[in-house]
Amino acid sequence: MDQVAALLEERGPVLASIAVVFTTVLVATLLFGSNHVSHLPLVGSEYGSTDKRRKAFITNGIDFYKKGYEMFKSKAYRLTALDGDRIVIPRHLMEEVRQLPDDVININKAFDIINEHKHLQMGNPKLTAFMIHIIRGDLTRGLTRINPRLSAETDQTIREELPPCDDWTSVVVYQTILRMVAKISGAIFIGPELCRSEDYLNASIGYTLDFLNAVTKLKQWSKRWRWIGRYFTPEVDKLLSERKKAHNFLGPVIEQRRAAMKAGNDMPDDALQWMLNKIDEFGLSDEVLAETQLNLSMAAIHTTTLTVTMILYDLVVRPDVIEEVREEIRSVLAAHDGVMTSHALFEMKLLDSVMKESQRVNPGSLVRFQRYVDKPVTLSDGTHLPAGYMIETPHALAVQDPTVYQNPETFDARRFLNLRNGTTEDLLKYKNKEQHQFVTVTKDFLHFGYGRHACPGRFFAANEIKLILARILLDYDIRMPDGQTERYANINMGTDAFPDPTKEILFKRVKTAA
Numbered sequence: 313m314d315q316v317a318a319l320l321e322e323r324g325p326v327l328a329s330i331a332v333v334f335t336t337v338l339v340a341t342l343l344f345g346s347n348h349v350s351h352l353p354l355v356g357s358e359y360g361s362t363d364k365r366r367k368a369f370i371t372n373g374i375d376f377y378k379k380g381y382e383m384f385k386s387k388a389y390r391l392t393a394l395d396g397d398r399i400v401i402p403r404h405l406m407e408e409v410r411q412l413p414d415d416v417i418n419i420n421k422a423f424d425i426i427n428e429h430k431h432l433q434m435g436n437p438k439l440t441a442f443m444i445h446i447i448r449g450d451l452t453r454g455l456t457r458i459n460p461r462l463s464a465e466t467d468q469t470i471r472e473e474l475p476p477c478d479d480w481t482s483v484v485v486y487q488t489i490l491r492m493v494a495k496i497s498g499a500i501f502i503g504p505e506l507c508r509s510e511d512y513l514n515a516s517i518g519y520t521l522d523f524l525n526a527v528t529k530l531k532q533w534s535k536r537w538r539w540i541g542r543y544f545t546p547e548v549d550k551l552l553s554e555r556k557k558a559h560n561f562l563g564p565v566i567e568q569r570r571a572a573m574k575a576g577n578d579m580p581d582d583a584l585q586w587m588l589n590k591i592d593e594f595g596l597s598d599e600v601l602a603e604t605q606l607n608l609s610m611a612a613i614h615t616t617t618l619t620v621t622m623i624l625y626d627l628v629v630r631p632d633v634i635e636e637v638r639e640e641i642r643s644v645l646a647a648h649d650g651v652m653t654s655h656a657l658f659e660m661k662l663l664d665s666v667m668k669e670s671q672r673v674n675p676g677s678l679v680r681f682q683r684y685v686d687k688p689v690t691l692s693d694g695t696h697l698p699a700g701y702m703i704e705t706p707h708a709l710a711v712q713d714p715t716v717y718q719n720p721e722t723f724d725a726r727r728f729l730n731l732r733n734g735t736t737e738d739l740l741k742y743k744n745k746e747q748h749q750f751v752t753v754t755k756d757f758l759h760f761g762y763g764r765h766a767c768p769g770r771f772f773a774a775n776e777i778k779l780i781l782a783r784i785l786l787d788y789d790i791r792m793p794d795g796q797t798e799r800y801a802n803i804n805m806g807t808d809a810f811p812d813p814t815k816e817i818l819f820k821r822v823k824t825a826a
């Protein structure tokens with residue numbers, strides 16, 4: 313005892329310092345350690361264990377987000393989704409979060425988790441980087457040059473895909489628009505002949521559906537059993553066999569292009585060629601090139617189709633809006649010698665407003681900006697994001713919040729037009745009112761995501777959507793089937809909402825003066 317007393321007397325200050333440092337490290341680890349999240353409130357805790365919360369999320373997911381939004385508008389919170397705990401980031405922190413580097417919040421790893429890439433043999437980050445490079449550098453930059461072709465393809469495809477419609481004719485909207493979008497996009501992705509082949513259409517349309525089916529079915533297995541569940545999920549085998557078929561179709565197409573290049577022929581101006589021109593620079597094989605084409609279709613075709621279908625469902629129950637939009641299209645075209653140039657499309661500002669309002673009212677997914685936290689980080693308000701967690705933001709709730717947009721429950725065709733030209737009060741107080749355009753991403757409107765990974769295809773999509781809608785509205789009258797006046801309800805699946813793909817509307821060709 314005496315020895316201990318002597319030691320304490322002699323080394324007391326040193327031991328005390330060690331104790332202070334040890335305690336500080338311990339407290340800091342507990343508070344901000346890589347997996348520490350208890351400072352974030354947990355929505356749904358009343359359901360009990362993680363497994364019970366996960367099950368409750370399957371049926372009440374939307375309520376979880378709504379509750380979290382009401383309770384913690386300006387604070388991050390947690391909830392347990394299908395793949396485990398997620399951290400939901402409030403709108404005001406998005407400006408800060410979007411600037412975090414990719415090695416801190418990672419979109420590719422988020423897609424790996426959301427889309428079950430490991431089990432579906434997908435998710436090559438080099439391929440994704442290559443595809444984004446082509447979309448940004450060749451497709452978007454070339455839009456003004458490409459637009460006349462896109463416009464001609466749109467006119468031709470609408471004539472091909474719609475029946476004659478000499479009298480009122482019923483059309484299944486989603487299916488028809490899907491083929492239109494696949495052909496029109498395909499004309500720019502792979503060329504105007506191949507995009508019309510049924511093999512290409514099957515690959516570009518069917519593959520995405522097979523992929524969505526496989527992911528949905530696989531997710532029904534609990535996360536820890538998916539590696540084995542994959543072998544009992546026929547939808548996964550279907551996806552893999554369809555991928556093989558798509559490669560069998562695309563392989564020879566690529567070989568022919570290579571042979572034509574070697575022979576010094578004039579080469580087409582399409583995404584396949586832009587890819588061939590740059591693939592060596594990226595050190596990728598022709599096999600990966602075929603996969604890149606498939607991924608391009610997956611990113612582009614269904615997203616664009618869902619958007620056009622939603623807009624048509626919104627418009628068909630509002631004949632007065634159709635008339636106003638039509639007037640705008642006619643007067644813009646008159647000022648542009650009847651040609652749908654990129655500038656003419658930009659001038660269709662009411663149409664742009666209708667498109668954005670349709671996205672606001674039908675946000676598709678409740679959440680956006682899904683990222684995987686790869687390295688822990690603490691935000692300026694003290695919110696700690698531990699590594700290994702998924703983060704996201706409740707976009708759908710923000711765009712329907714009366715403090716963000718006035719009378720959010722009303723479909724106001726002119727909402728974004730009036731915000732752009734300053735005739736409505738802008739609750740968001742943007743200095744640059746052009747931020748209310750369809751293609752603009754802001755922390756308040758994340759339909760196309762946000763930050764450096766915001767959808768790179770949105771400029772192409774916006775042009776294509778405007779061209780399709782403008783041509784349909786100019787050449788056809790549309791109306792609901794007899795006796796129906798209500799907009800077709802969306803189908804809710806978990807936290808996503810889709811337009812009903814089975815619904816029909818009536819088309820009749822507008823008689824032009826002889």
Ligand code: HEM
Pocket residue numbers: 419440443444447608611612613615616619680681682758759760761762763764765766767768769770772773
């Ligand atoms: C209206 C149609 C479309 C919608 C609603 C849409 C929506 C989105 C969203 C929400 C993201 C995630 C962004 C983020 O989390 O920050 C995204 C990413 C992406 N989109 Fe789109 N998209 C559309 C059309 C297209 C088209 C036409 C293309 C190709 C031409 C395309 C290519 C991509 C790619 C490659 C990414 C990944 C970007 C990255 O990882 O950096 N999208 N899109």
